[in-house]
Each structure stands twice: as structure tokens, then as C-alpha cells.
Amino acid sequence: MKTLVEFINERQADFPYATGEFTRLLNDIGIASKIVNREINKAGLVDILGYEGSTNIQGERQKKLDVFANEHFIKALQHGGQVAAIASEEEDGMIIYDNPTSRKGKYVIAIDPLDGSSNIDVNVSIGSIFSIYRRISDIGEPANKKDVLQPGNKIVAAGYVIYGSSTMLVYTTGKGVNGFTLDPSIGLFILSHPDMRMPDDGKIYSINEANYIYFPEGVKKYIKYCQVDDKATNRPYKTRYIGSLVADFHRNLITGGIYIYPGTTKQPMGKLRLLYECNPMAFLAEQAGGKATDGFFRILDIDPYDLHQRAPLFIGSKNMVEKAEEYMLEYSKNFCELSSPSKSCKDCEENEKKDKQ
Ligand code: AHG
Ligand code: MN
Numbered sequence: 001m002k003t004l005v006e007f008i009n010e011r012q013a014d015f016p017y018a019t020g021e022f023t024r025l026l027n028d029i030g031i032a033s034k035i036v037n038r039e040i041n042k043a044g045l046v047d048i049l050g051y052e053g054s055t056n057i058q059g060e061r062q063k064k065l066d067v068f069a070n071e072h073f074i075k076a077l078q079h080g081g082q083v084a085a086i087a088s089e090e091e092d093g094m095i096i097y098d099n100p101t102s103r104k105g106k107y108v109i110a111i112d113p114l115d116g117s118s119n120i121d122v123n124v125s126i127g128s129i130f131s132i133y134r135r136i137s138d139i140g141e142p143a144n145k146k147d148v149l150q151p152g153n154k155i156v157a158a159g160y161v162i163y164g165s166s167t168m169l170v171y172t173t174g175k176g177v178n179g180f181t182l183d184p185s186i187g188l189f190i191l192s193h194p195d196m197r198m199p200d201d202g203k204i205y206s207i208n209e210a211n212y213i214y215f216p217e218g219v220k221k222y223i224k225y226c227q228v229d230d231k232a233t234n235r236p237y238k239t240r241y242i243g244s245l246v247a248d249f250h251r252n253l254i255t256g257g258i259y260i261y262p263g264t265t266k267q268p269m270g271k272l273r274l275l276y277e278c279n280p281m282a283f284l285a286e287q288a289g290g291k292a293t294d295g296f297f298r299i300l301d302i303d304p305y306d307l308h309q310r311a312p313l314f315i316g317s318k319n320m321v322e323k324a325e326e327y328m329l330e331y332s333k334n335f336c337e338l339s340s341p342s343k344s345c346k347d348c349e350e351n352e353k354k355d356k357q
């Protein structure tokens with residue numbers, strides 16, 4: 001039986017920037033998760049369900065648990081002193097910990113403190129998502145926005161907590177993905193899923209199909225592909241959509257599958273947030289052998305320009321994501337510029353050249 005703390009300590013030496021600080025930071029995330037988990041588990045018994053009465057910067061109504069989780073992650077991470085600043089889905093701007101200890105902190109963090117808010121009140125799985133970057137501003141100075149506006153390929157660690165039929169913490173430091181299950185009787189995360197690998201293929205597609213009429217043609221065609229009767233390729237696939245990215249991703253990580261939240265004609269950049277949702281999950285997916293793109297480009301290579309920018313997300317089993325990308329390229333080239341504004345579309349240019357030849 002190996003605990004999260006033992007595992008983190010043991011792996012410290014594997015990590016290129018092996019310092020006790022990083023180890024302490026991961027442990028603080030584990031502690032914050034347990035506090036949030038405790039509150040979620042008694043949600044029906046205490047006055048923590050429902051709306052807080054406020055909205056976040058994205059205009060979404062905040063649930064009480066969104067606010068609770070946000071406050072607790074922020075407090076726990078400040079307490080340790082390794083973090084210089086934190087960006088959160090629930091905060092308009094960066095929270096810069098401007099005190100002498102935190103100014104020396106080497107890391108900045110992006111969090112989605114509570115993912116799947118619509119599932120809180122109905123006792124369905126929800127999660128928390130985090131990613132850790134090394135700051136680029138000078139240590140000793142207050143951190144700034146640029147520290148967290150780094151592409152996902154600069155993430156040093158990312159993970160999520162899923163509050164499901166059991167509570168699990170799944171994380172990576174760029175050397176594979178490991179999962180820990182919380183044993184509530186002793187209050188410890190225990191290594192239960194060592195070296196998690198995402199199957200190259202799967203039978204599940206997860207998408208909010210109610211938005212079908214707004215989807216790019218490539219997504220519409222891919223959905224039809226998933227529904228074709230073809231025994232050789234295990235089709236028709238099954239639809240599974242929980243509405244918590246963490247839970248949908250976690251299932252697909254274990255069983256194989258694809259999760260898509262595409263850009264739509266109403267919201268060309270989709271709904272999910274690049275910093276708090278797409279990047280950490282993309283890093284985990286790749287570390288488990290899966291793939292994550294915006295339909296055209298690798299998520300982790302997108303240069304962020306805004307704390308709360310969105311990105312379309314195609315994530316999951318490698319072969320399934322590649323198949324969906326084929327459809328996007330064939331039928332929805334026009335979406336490329338809309339949904340990947342920070343990229344020059346080399347694939348499209350090459351395709352156009354080929355078409356002309
Ligand atoms: P959050 O609760 O952090 O705002 O995230 C919700 C996200 C994601 O978890 C989920 O997959 C998606 O929004 C669901 O959106 P739809 O209800 O539009 O399908
Ligand atoms: Mn979320």
C-alpha cells in the first residue's frame with residue numbers, strides 16, 4: 001500500500017527540478033482536495049447546495065460549492081509559500097500572493113476549483129482541475145499574468161480530483177499518469193491506478209449532442225461515422241455524456257473514448273477554458289498515450305493571450321481523435337481560423353495546394 005505522500009517523495013528525484021518545494025506543493029494540493037471532498041460528501045446535509053447569488057467573469061452563476069472550493073484551494077496553496085500566484089476560473093484576475101515568502105515562490109498555478117457545477121445539486125460526479133507552471137518573472141518580485149499565460153507545453157505538473165463513487169486524485173509530472181483513491185477511513189490517498197494508459201481506440205463518444213445544429217459540418221459527419229453499424233470497427237459506438245469534463249475524461253481514460261466540445265456557429269471557440277480545463281487535461285491525455293487538439297492543432301501548443309480564453313477540445317484515444325480531425329479537415333476547414341485564431345493554418349494551406357494540383 002503506497003500513499004500519495006510516499007509516492008510524491010519517492011518520485012521527487014525523477015523530476016528535473018527536484019526540490020522539496022515542488023513536493024510540498026503537490027502535497028498541499030492533496031490536502032486541499034481532501035477538504036473540498038469532505039464538504040462535497042456532506043453536501044445534502046449542510047447548507048452548501050445551490051447558487052451563491054454571484055456570477056463569475058464568464059457570466060456563469062456561481063454555485064456555493066464553486067465558491068467554497070475556490071477559496072479553499074487558494075488558501076491551501078498560499079499557505080505553503082511555494083506558489084507566487086494563482087489563476088482561477090472563478091476569479092476575474094490573477095491572485096498574486098504579494099508577501100515576502102510567496103514572492104520567492106517558483107510556481108504559479110491555474111485551477112478550475114469545481115468542474116461540472118451543473119451536477120453538484122444532483123449528486124453526480126464532479127471534479128477539480130489544476131496545472132502548475134514554473135514562473136518566468138524574476139523570483140523575489142511579485143508574479144504577473146505572463147507567468148500563467150504560457151502554452152500548455154510548459155506545464156510541469158497537472159492533474160484532477162474526481163469526486164465520484166470514490167474520490168480519486170490523478171496527476172502527472174510529465175512521466176506518466178498515476179491515480180490515487182482516497183480511503184475515507186484513514187483519510188489517505190492510496191496508489192490504486194499506477195501508470196495509467198489510455199487505449200488507442202475506444203467505443204465511447206462524449207459530446208453534448210443537443211448542440212448538433214450549431215456544430216461544424218466535420219463534427220456532424222464524425223457523429224454519423226460513430227453511429228454507423230460496422231462490427232469490424234466496433235461501431236456503432238456508445239454515447240456517454242455526464243457534463244463534467246473530469247468525469248467524462250476519467251471514464252474515457254480508463255475505457256478508451258473521445259470527448260468533444262467543439263466550436264459552434266454560436267461560440268466558435270467552444271465553451272471550455274484553455275488554461276483551467278483544456279491544457280491540464282491535454283497534458284494528462286498525452287502523458288497517458290492519448291491525444292488532444294482543437295480539431296486542427298495540438299492544444300498544448302496554443303499561445304494563450306487571455307486568462308479566460310476558450311478553446312474547442314477534441315480529447316481522448318489517439319485513433320479516435322485523429323479520425324475526428326480528418327473529418328474536421330475535410331468538411332470544416334472554415335472553422336480553423338475561427339477556432340484557432342492564434343495559429344496560421346499550415347494544414348489548410350497544404351491541403352489547398354494539394355486540391356489545386
Ligand atoms: P464548469 O462547471 O467548471 O463551469 O465546467 C463545465 C464544463 C465541463 O465540465 C462540461 O463538460 C461542460 O462544461 C458541459 O457543458 P454543456 O452543459 O454545455 O454540455
Ligand atoms: Mn470546468
Ligand code: MN
Nearest residue numbers: 089112114115
Ligand atoms: Mn468550474
